[in-house]
Amino acid sequence: MDIGIIGSGAAGLTAAVYARRAGLDAAVFERGIYGGQIAITNEVENYPAVERITGAELAMQLYQQAKALGAEIVQTEITSIEKKASGFLLTCGSGSYEAKTVIFAGGAKRRALGCPGEEEFSGRGVSYCATCDGAFFKGKPVAVIGGGNTALEDALYLSKLCDAVHVIHRRDTFRGEKRLLDSVVSRPNVMLRTNRVVREIIGNDQVTGLFLRKTEEAGEEFLPISGVFVAIGYEPDNGILSGLAATDAAGYILAGEDCLTSCPGLFAAGDCRAKPLRQIVTAAADGAVAAFQAGQYLTQLPTSF
Numbered sequence: 001m002d003i004g005i006i007g008s009g010a011a012g013l014t015a016a017v018y019a020r021r022a023g024l025d026a027a028v029f030e031r032g033i034y035g036g037q038i039a040i041t042n043e044v045e046n047y048p049a050v051e052r053i054t055g056a057e058l059a060m061q062l063y064q065q066a067k068a069l070g071a072e073i074v075q076t077e078i079t080s081i082e083k084k085a086s087g088f089l090l091t092c093g094s095g096s097y098e099a100k101t102v103i104f105a106g107g108a109k110r111r112a113l114g115c116p117g118e119e120e121f122s123g124r125g126v127s128y129c130a131t132c133d134g135a136f137f138k139g140k141p142v143a144v145i146g147g148g149n150t151a152l153e154d155a156l157y158l159s160k161l162c163d164a165v166h167v168i169h170r171r172d173t174f175r176g177e178k179r180l181l182d183s184v185v186s187r188p189n190v191m192l193r194t195n196r197v198v199r200e201i202i203g204n205d206q207v208t209g210l211f212l213r214k215t216e217e218a219g220e221e222f223l224p225i226s227g228v229f230v231a232i233g234y235e236p237d238n239g240i241l242s243g244l245a246a247t248d249a250a251g252y253i254l255a256g257e258d259c260l261t262s263c264p265g266l267f268a269a270g271d272c273r274a275k276p277l278r279q280i281v282t283a284a285a286d287g288a289v290a291a292f293q294a295g296q297y298l299t300q301l302p303t304s305f
């Protein structure tokens with residue numbers, strides 16, 4: 001095949017759409033849910049020209065579009081990627097596939113708190129993306145968990161929408177930049193609750209509150225809130241590319257605006273690559289660019305390939 005695409009999120013499926021429209025032979029490999037993170041998103045309100053859509057519906061539309069254009073979509077996990085003289089060998093449980101180029105669109109793993117109630121209320125008050133879900137908590141009290149830049153940026157963003165924003169941090173000093181912390185402290189509706197960790201998230205249909213455990217003294221407190229934004233970071237899941245493509249210190253794949261990695265013929269698209277904003281629109285844009293660049297790369301290969 002011309003392009004082997006690993007991952008069927010916004011990046012992978014958009015790459016398939018662009019590849020097929022360019023007349024390229026493309027297959028998408030997916031180990032989990034078609035649509036990736038979109039499929040686990042309650043509602044999306046910030047995809048251009050789409051006022052509001054459920055994640056499941058958007059994922060289905062992307063999937064159907066790629067299928068209708070003739071992309072092969074294979075339900076399997078790619079367990080290794082090997083560079084060969086003629087391209088790449090992709091191995092999965094049932095065998096292997098040869099591809100002249102590869103677009104890795106494997107996304108990123110969110111870091112979870114791991115406390116009781118977190119999984120149960122995910123999408124029902126527990127969110128991992130303030131930019132995405134903040135608007136659903138307009139005028140309500142919320143908590144942001146974390147002490148780095150993401151948590152501080154989330155707190156600032158939410159302070160413009162929500163009644164009260166409680167920032168819960170396990171230490172008494174913040175890892176985030178001072179400039180950000182100063183802005184957060186200046187907001188009258190943001191409360192810093194340091195030396196506290198979340199013991200449990202509770203609710204009925206939706207989240208109603210948090211039990212916090214103090215880290216420096218004995219004791220617990222209950223915080224009534226409607227939303228919990230977990231901002232303890234995302235982590236890359238790019239182990240499969242180890243030794244093949246360069247990454248940054250955090251493990252995200254280094255690729256330029258052309259989505260080309262340090263390995264010729266191997267492109268990275270979406271949340272898996274080092275970038276400032278991880279959203280559906282940026283993942284889709286990467287998918288389009290990666291497919292276009294993979295097409296350009298193919299035209300430069302000797303015809304015997």
Ligand SMILES: Cc1cc2nc3c(=O)[nH]c(=O)nc-3n(C[C@H](O)[C@H](O)[C@H](O)COP(=O)(O)OP(=O)(O)OC[C@H]3O[C@@H](n4cnc5c(N)ncnc54)[C@H](O)[C@@H]3O)c2cc1C
Binds near residue numbers: 007038269
């Ligand atoms: C709860 C939540 C809500 C969000 N809300 C919004 C929102 O409202 N608006 C917005 O713009 N963004 C939102 N985001 C962020 C957005 O969804 C992501 O930035 C975007 O979808 C990432 O797309 P992606 O294709 O890069 O990766 P992903 O969607 O993570 O897809 C990667 C896919 O690759 C598959 N995969 C990985 N490795 C392999 C392998 N070895 N073999 C086979 N398959 C593999 C995974 O199973 C996964 O399906 C939200 C994210 C979350 C978690």
